[in-house]
Amino acid sequence: xxxxxxxxxxxSVQEGRISILNCDYTNSMFDYFLWYKKYPAxxxxxxxxxxxxxxxxxxxxxxxxxxxxAKHLSLHIVPSxxxxxxxxxxxxSDVKTSYDKVIFGPGTSLSVIP
Amino acid sequence: DTGxxxxxxxxxxKRGQNVTFRxxxxxxxxxxxxxxxxxxxxxxxLTYFQNEAQLEKSRLLSDRFSAERPKGSFSTLExxxxxxxxxxxxxxxxxxARGFLSTDTQYFGPGTRLTVL
Numbered sequence: 001x002x003x004x005x006x007x008x009x010x011x012s013v014q015e016g017r018i019s020i021l022n023c024d025y026t027n028s029m030f031d032y033f034l035w036y037k038k039y040p041a042x043x044x045x046x047x048x049x050x051x052x053x054x055x056x057x058x059x060x061x062x063x064x065x066x067x068x069x070a071k072h073l074s075l076h077i078v079p080s081x082x083x084x085x086x087x088x089x090x091x092x093s094d095v096k097t098s099y100d101k102v103i104f105g106p107g108t109s110l111s112v113i114p
Numbered sequence: 115d116t117g118x119x120x121x122x123x124x125x126x127x128k129r130g131q132n133v134t135f136r137x138x139x140x141x142x143x144x145x146x147x148x149x150x151x152x153x154x155x156x157x158x159x160l161t162y163f164q165n166e167a168q169l170e171k172s173r174l175l176s177d178r179f180s181a182e183r184p185k186g187s188f189s190t191l192e193x194x195x196x197x198x199x200x201x202x203x204x205x206x207x208x209x210x211a212r213g214f215l216s217t218d219t220q221y222f223g224p225g226t227r228l229t230v231l
Contacts, residue, residue, distance in 0.1 A: 009154070036222075043118070043205055043222030044157065089156045101170065102220065104149075104156030 003027045004092050004105035012111045019077040021108050023090030026071065030092040034102065035064060035075050038087045047088075048075070080112045116140055118223035120206050126229045127196055134192045135226045139208030146189050147220060148181055149205040150174065157205050157222075163189060164211065196230045203227050 005024045013019045021035075031052040036044035050057040050064045050073070057064050063076045077084055090105040119138045127133050139146050144165050149157035160179070161171045165186035175181075178196075183189040193200055203225040209218035 004156070041224065043207070043224050045222065046219045049219075091156070101159055101162065103159070106155050 001026070002106070003030075003103050004090055006088075006090055006105040006108050008108050009106070010109040010111070012113060013080045015082055015112055015114050016079045019075075019080045019084065019110055019112065021075040021077075021088050021090070021110065023073045023075075023105055024071055025073075025090075025092050027092070027094070027103075028071070029094045029096070030103075032093045032095050033064070033066060033073050034091040034093075035062075036089040036091060036104075037084075038089065038107070044089055077110075080110075082112050082114050085110055085112045118206055118208050118221050120204075120223040120226050122226055123224060124227050124229075126231065128231050129196060129198060131196055132192065132194045133196060133228065134190055135204055135206075135228075137189045137191070137206030137208075137223060139188070139206070140210075140221055141187075143208035143210045143221075144186065145209045145211050145218065145220075146183055147207040147209075148189070148191050149207065151203040151205055151225070152201075160191075193228075196228075198230045201228055201230045 034049040035047040037047045038044040048059050048062045050066050066073045087107045087109050089107045091102045093102045121136045146163040148160040151157045161181050163183040166183050178194045181191045205225045207220040207222045209220045
C-alpha cells in the first residue's frame with residue numbers, strides 16, 4: 001500500500017512558466033513533508049520541506065503548499081528553468097517516531113522546455 | 115568534498131553470489147540510512163543506524179541482507195545469495211541528529227547500481 005502518491009509520472013512545462021507538482025498521502029500520522037530533486041546518476045537532493053503546523057513554505061522560486069484536510073501537498077516552481085528538469089520526489093515522515101524514516105513517493109519527472 | 119560517497123557505483127553479479135556495498139557518510143553525521151530504489155519508484159527504506167546501533171530494519175530486508183556500521187562511521191550492506199529481484203539502485207543517506215523528535219535533512223550518496231544476471 002503506497003502511503004505517498006504522485007499520480008503524474010511526468011510533466012512538461014515551458015521555460016518561465018509555473019510548474020506544479022502534486023502529491024497525496026494516506027497516513028494521517030505524517031507530520032513532516034519534504035521534496036527531493038534527483039538528476040540522473042546522482043542521489044536525491046533535499047529541496048524544501050514543510051511541517052504540518054504550516055500550510056505554506058517558500059524558498060526562492062520554490063513554494064510548497066500543504067492541505068492537511070485533503071492530505072495533499074504541492075510544489076510550485078516559478079519561474080521554471082531548464083535546469084529544473086529532474087525527477088521530483090515527494091516524501092513524508094512521522095517525527096513522533098523520533099527519527100527521520102522518510103517514505104517517498106514514486107516521483108514525477110519534470111521537463112522544462114527552453 | 116565532504117558529501118556522502120558510495121562504492122562501488124556499479125556492480126554486476128551472477129545469481130547466487132554475495133555482494134557488499136560500502137557507504138561513507140558525511141563525517142560528523144550520526145545517522146545513516148540505506149534505501150533501495152527500483153525503476154519508476156521512489157527510494158524505499160531498508161534500515162537505519164544511530165551511530166553504530168542498527169535501530170530499525172524494514173520488512174524488505176530479508177535474512178539475506180545484513181548491514182553494519184562497526185564504529186559509527188562507514189557502513190556496509192551485504193546481500194548473500196543474490197537473486198534477480200535484488201537488482202536495484204542501493205542508496206545511502208546520512209544526517210546529523212540535533213535532538214529527539216528532530217527533523218534532520220538527509221543527504222544522499224550517488225548510489226550503487228546492482229545488476230544480478
